[in-house]
Amino acid sequence: MVAQAEIRREVGTVAEVIAEINRARDAIWEVPPQEVLDLCSGVVPRGTGAKNNYLSTMIFAENELRTLTDEILWFAWVTATRNSDADLATLVSYMDEMGQYKANMNDYVGLPEAGEVMKLYVGGIRKAASLAEFADLTESVMTYMNRVHGWVDIGFPWGLVNGFKRINPLRRISDAQQA
Template identity: 40%
Template sequence: MTIDEAITLFGRECEAIWLTQPEEIRVLSRGESVQGVGSRGQYLTPLIFAEGTARSLADETLWVIHLMCDRPDTDLATLKVMISELVGRKAGFFELFGLEHAAGLVRTYIGLAQTAQDLAELQRLTDAALAYANRVHVWLDAAFPWGVCTGFMRAGYGTRNADGLEMGAKS
């Protein structure tokens, strides 16, 4: 596969999950994963880690690679090693949580990044992978049971003081 073919692939994959939740995320979000990860029979922690992995892949790792490609002083060979190591860890986490399709696409990015001839080519590939990673993150974020967080409210939040102001709210 060429870099241009991968860019097209990432575009198709992003479009496919634009309005339709990926099956592997649905499976993870319902605790139906065959991997059985999660301590003591629960599946909340894998969902937390998967969401965090997707967020850090898109919002930090791939975004920083995009920015580094704009810097003329960036060494392409060093950036390729960083991609292999940093992004490779994200793919490993996706596999652990049963997100094997997403992990495979991330590994496609890693492999083809190693063939990039210059920073501009690497940036084009990174931008395509970033769009896909952002969409995966959106679906994991949407699948996250945010209501569980109400069990961790700060003491006094939601109550009113003598002036009628809500405690914990900014004035």
């Protein structure tokens, strides 16, 4: 487990944070970031990996990014955009904690630049004065993290799973009935 270090990054205005995150996203839109290329080649800055392998680190990176983008950021964005009575302070408090955790975890699994973008987001949401600003920040970082996740997903050695095929459960039931 990654130690939870509180993130206190000074940032500019909400608009400036969104612009910085969008620039980071644009920089990796057509070509994967170096940290993803490194991760997919076994270069992990912290040396993270079980039994001296980096596959486990890639599994964690893929999973952490998926839960961040498809669940945590999506939930926060949907809450802010579809519930006009949502409490901004509660959303910020929740996403501050989750963002800090995910920033540290991104760093741990070999994606320190993605972790820095999450730190930037955390600093930005602390300045959000409305649900709209919170939603705009969340949408911006969600798009960036989705792109990072896409690159990790493309580089993931999915062919390895062919060695772990399971028997179709329906076939097992049918075979048991015939025995």
